[in-house]
Amino acid sequence: MSALEFGFLVLAGIGAGLVGSIAGLASLISYPALLAVGLPPVTANVTNTVSLVLVGVGSVSASRPELTGQGRRVLRLTAGAVLGGAAGAALLMLTPTGAFERIVPWLIAAASAAILFQRPPKELAAEGAQQHGRHGDPRWLPLGTFAIAIYGGYFGAAAGVLMLAMYVLTLGEGLPRGNALRSATLGLANSVAAIAFIVFASVAWSAALPLAIGLLAGSLLGPRIVRRAPQTALRRIIAVLGLGLALYLGVQAYS
Template sequence: MTPLEFGLLVLAGLAAGLTGSIAGLASLVSYPALLATGLPPITANVTNTVALVLNSVGSVSASRPELTGQGRRLLPLAAAAVLGGVAGAVLLLLTPGEAFERIVPWLIAAASVAILVQRPPRDLAAEGAAEQAAHPHRDPWWLPLGTMAIAVYGGYFGAAAGVLMLAMYLLSTGEGLPRGNALKNAVLGVANAVAALGYVLFTSVAWAAALPLALGLFLGGRLGPGVVRRAPQTALRRVIALAGLGLAVHLAAQAYT
């Protein structure tokens, strides 16, 4: 790998970390960046998942105050994330390369549409808090099951898994956006870490590409919470989602021709 490619992957990781903080679509930047280095689709996805672990480390380390007092809630959700991450990794390892190349555009398109149609997270948090105030309740019994289902997708590919998980936590727990987002970061980080461990043990990781990408993702994860507080989120989310749809069309054209 040339110094130029190394630097470009660091920048791609930084952009992916920030994109993940704003819209939950880190893979929208990091996955095509890996494809651009010449990696085949499954190797690029595996390498991306491994690199994303440091993004989670960065974002969780920047959100420790918001995780205070959520230990009892976090344990069962983390256990569900472990199971889901393992299942997602197994599914990916069983998917033929050509089939995965054809599936990815649909996953990116669906993730981008989810970003476009989702209500702003602050609105979801307000609705969840209002419901909690009107009808106080514990976390719903199905929350670990929902977490496991999203973690399966996160371990398999993961674009917009954070969007789905954050929306679920905001509406079901009654927590505000900072604590709900911190919970999402921690739980999804567990799913990514478990899937990444499976990939390291059972398939090939392009470490020369993973390391600079991971460095950028870590920096992006650390900077992301501060950027989110100041950025015009609705406009940025729409731009990111439209870019995702464009990427989906581009990858589909490559896969189906």
């Protein structure tokens, strides 16, 4: 890998980390950046998943205060996250490259649409607090975690958006604690998928390293920017760009 490509992936990682902080769609930038340096689609996705592990570790570490008192809940959801991440990774490795290339545009389009039409997380958290009452956590929550973790292990764009919406609507914990729980469960699913890819798939380590460096930097800068930026407008811009990317990749895949 050339120095220019290394620097490009670091910058792409920074951008992906920022986008992930704003809209939970880091793969909107990191995945096509890996394609741009010449990686095949499945290898690019595998490498992207491995690179994102460092961001998950950092997010969980920074969320320790919000995770306080949620230990038993995290344990209940761990099995769903682990099994879902493993299932998603297995599904990816069983998907032929050509088929995956044709599936990805649809996944990016669906993820972008989810961000475009989703209500603001604060509104979802307020609604969840009103509905939660004193009934405890829903029994189906581990199954919901399992289902989203499958998608997270397979591709993952906007998996965080789906997981956060599910938690804040059902748990009544508020946005910070719901986001911390999302970071823990999805980070676990992503880590399991990454381990599977390291053992059984082909990781482009020369690309994973600069991308991980950029992702870590972007994830650290992201919260500061989010506090000052108009989040709704930025989320819409990111979603529209994602739809454009889906169209571009779709034309390439089906032409």
